[in-house]
Amino acid sequence: MIGVEYYVLLSMAVFCIGLVGVLTRRNALTFLMSVELMLNAANINLIAFAFYHGNLTGQVFALFTMALAAAEVAVGLGIILVLYRNFRDVDVTVPTTMRW
Amino acid sequence: MAIYELPEWTALGPALILAVTALALFAFDSISPRSTNRQLLAGTAVAGSLTSLGVAVWFTVAGVGTPTADGGNGVIDPTHGFVVDQLALYFMIIVAVVTALIVVASYDYLVDHAYQAEYYSLVILAATGMSLMAAADSLVTILIALELASLPSYALVAILKDNRGSVEAGLKYFLIGSLSSAIFIYGISLVYGATGHLELAAIAEVVSGETEAGSGHDITEMGGLLGLGILMLIGGFAFKTASVPFHFWAPEAYEGAPAPISAFLSSASKAAGFVVLFRVFTEAFPLGEIGAVIGFDWTVAFIVLAIVTMTLGNFAAATQDSVKRMLAYSSIGHAGYALIGLAGLTADGGELVMGAAMMHLLVYGFMNTGAFLFVALAEHWGVGRTFEDYNGLAAQAPVACAAMAVFMFSLAGIPPFGGFFSKYFLFVGALEAATASTAMLVVAAVLVINSALSLYYYSRLVKAIWIEDPPATRDRLAQPTGLYAAIIVAAVMTIVILPGFGPVVDAALDAAGAVVG
Numbered sequence: 001m002i003g004v005e006y007y008v009l010l011s012m013a014v015f016c017i018g019l020v021g022v023l024t025r026r027n028a029l030t031f032l033m034s035v036e037l038m039l040n041a042a043n044i045n046l047i048a049f050a051f052y053h054g055n056l057t058g059q060v061f062a063l064f065t066m067a068l069a070a071a072e073v074a075v076g077l078g079i080i081l082v083l084y085r086n087f088r089d090v091d092v093t094v095p096t097t098m099r100w
Numbered sequence: 101m102a103i104y105e106l107p108e109w110t111a112l113g114p115a116l117i118l119a120v121t122a123l124a125l126f127a128f129d130s131i132s133p134r135s136t137n138r139q140l141l142a143g144t145a146v147a148g149s150l151t152s153l154g155v156a157v158w159f160t161v162a163g164v165g166t167p168t169a170d171g172g173n174g175v176i177d178p179t180h181g182f183v184v185d186q187l188a189l190y191f192m193i194i195v196a197v198v199t200a201l202i203v204v205a206s207y208d209y210l211v212d213h214a215y216q217a218e219y220y221s222l223v224i225l226a227a228t229g230m231s232l233m234a235a236a237d238s239l240v241t242i243l244i245a246l247e248l249a250s251l252p253s254y255a256l257v258a259i260l261k262d263n264r265g266s267v268e269a270g271l272k273y274f275l276i277g278s279l280s281s282a283i284f285i286y287g288i289s290l291v292y293g294a295t296g297h298l299e300l301a302a303i304a305e306v307v308s309g310e311t312e313a314g315s316g317h318d319i320t321e322m323g324g325l326l327g328l329g330i331l332m333l334i335g336g337f338a339f340k341t342a343s344v345p346f347h348f349w350a351p352e353a354y355e356g357a358p359a360p361i362s363a364f365l366s367s368a369s370k371a372a373g374f375v376v377l378f379r380v381f382t383e384a385f386p387l388g389e390i391g392a393v394i395g396f397d398w399t400v401a402f403i404v405l406a407i408v409t410m411t412l413g414n415f416a417a418a419t420q421d422s423v424k425r426m427l428a429y430s431s432i433g434h435a436g437y438a439l440i441g442l443a444g445l446t447a448d449g450g451e452l453v454m455g456a457a458m459m460h461l462l463v464y465g466f467m468n469t470g471a472f473l474f475v476a477l478a479e480h481w482g483v484g485r486t487f488e489d490y491n492g493l494a495a496q497a498p499v500a501c502a503a504m505a506v507f508m509f510s511l512a513g514i515p516p517f518g519g520f521f522s523k524y525f526l527f528v529g530a531l532e533a534a535t536a537s538t539a540m541l542v543v544a545a546v547l548v549i550n551s552a553l554s555l556y557y558y559s560r561l562v563k564a565i566w567i568e569d570p571p572a573t574r575d576r577l578a579q580p581t582g583l584y585a586a587i588i589v590a591a592v593m594t595i596v597i598l599p600g601f602g603p604v605v606d607a608a609l610d611a612a613g614a615v616v617g
Contacts, residue, residue, distance in 0.1 A: 045292075049293040055296065057297070075255055086267045
């Protein structure tokens with residue numbers, strides 16, 4: 001049997017890959033994919049720990065997380081679409097009508 | 101004993117009424133898409149939010165959620181994962197009040213807007229999420245309620261589809277929101293990993309060692325995991341309450357969004373974020389026991405966050421030229437004031453300081469909403485965005501400008517208004533907590549310094565409106581009924597809350613007592 005700590009290491013690696021993607025990529029769609037990676041890292045954790053603790057709470061919560069991720073992408077793609085219509089680009093650094 | 105008793109699920113009434121209203125608006129939109137029957141749409145939304153407000157006030161007065169001598173009306177657990185107590189009802193009232201004000205004001209703001217039904221249903225849907233956040237008692241329901249509040253908000257900020265500022269604001273709000281919710285969910289998974297539970301009460305039992313974690317391991321072995329999870333949860337809440345370190349979105353989103361939506365996000369959404377923050381940290385991670393498990397008390401984190409948030413918000417606000425952006429930064433500063441409510445907690449007390457934070461959020465619900473609605477009125481007039489553009493408005497619209505002066509002085513904490521009392525209680529509460537930890541003395545000092553600084557930029561706006569001369573070329577200003585009504589109600593409440601402060605104090609202290617001690 002694989003120990004739970006390996007699953008945590010895997011999920012932390014996936015989470016960090018997602019985080020690096022969020023911080024370095026300028027394309028809004030890549031940003032969304034990176035956030036999906038971070039959410040799925042949480043899902044790996046939840047399912048591994050549900051197995052470890054022997055209760056189903058974590059697995060059911062992972063299902064909720066997937067549904068939320070889908071809803072979030074739906075709203076996000078809508079916003080990226082109007083972004084493209086207004087700025088002719090999906091680069092997140094292009095819209096700078098407001099400054100600090 | 102009551103003659104008849106309502107079934108337990110009705111305790112969630114205030115939130116359910118909002119949900120039904122949102123669905124009714126959606127149904128109307130699918131029957132008659134592109135309808136511009138503004139009276140019916142706005143009327144339904146106003147009726148829904150006022151009913152929700154009425155029910156929440158009724159439940160509070162009837163003592164739902166407070167234990168009585170005959171054993172009735174204890175804390176109600178209507179369905180698994182929700183709890184209705186005085187804390188939940190108190191914040192349901194704030195959410196419903198702000199929603200009602202916003203909806204009334206939007207009636208005029210949206211005159212020529214193409215998507216009326218969508219706008220109102222999204223507002224009410226977000227309000228449903230905020231209302232449910234107040235009652236959520238498990239990390240699952242907290243997350244779902246939080247997303248139910250967030251997702252419509254992203255769409256609302258970007259609802260002016262052809263306005264570049266609005267789209268940019270929506271994008272930035274969405275990007276930072278999705279990032280912080282990913283961090284939040286990862287934090288939940290770590291807390292679940294350490295404790296094996298998602299209900300707040302069950303987590304607390306594991307943390308205090310009353311029960312074993314699901315797998316039978318010792319909780320102290322998992323201290324690092326739990327501590328990291330708690331820090332990530334703080335990140336998620338910081339986004340929702342617009343506090344450091346996830347405050348970047350606030351100035352952009354508030355400036356670009358339609359002004360009524362800025363008011364909604366900075367008042368109701370912030371209050372909803374704080375109620376979850378209060379509930380999670382007081383119920384799931386009890387002070388005193390948590391320190392032994394994760395190696396530090398979370399009050400330390402909140403002391404730092406409160407000081408940084410207050411200072412950053414107020415100093416940045418002082419340097420702004422745009423009125424809306426100034427209000428956005430001041431809203432960050434006020435999040436810092438409310439964070440004192442958690443920073444000042446101790447293992448065996450802190451009701452006063454937390455109750456003061458709750459009072460501040462209620463008063464803030466009126467004065468900040470009113471201030472943003474005045475900006476909405478200025479946008480409706482088309483006078484411009486900067487302080488100079490507001491010059492001499494009082495000569496043309498004295499009533500609205502008098503209301504704005506009330507909001508500004510109340511936000512600054514000048515004695516005759518509601519904002520003074522909540523800040524005073526915060527100060528007293530912080531000093532009381534200073535007997536346990538000297539760091540609270542610093543917090544209290546920073547609170548006073550920042551309040552003094554904030555007087556500078558608030559009075560700068562009042563000076564522009566009342567003392568400067570108006571530009572010669574400005575047209576006559578219209579008097580839209582809905583916006584005026586909402587602004588005046590907010591101003592009257594900011595003043596009336598003063599003689600009526602006794603019940604507010606009692607309600608806030610009851611609400612704080614529900615989770616502390």
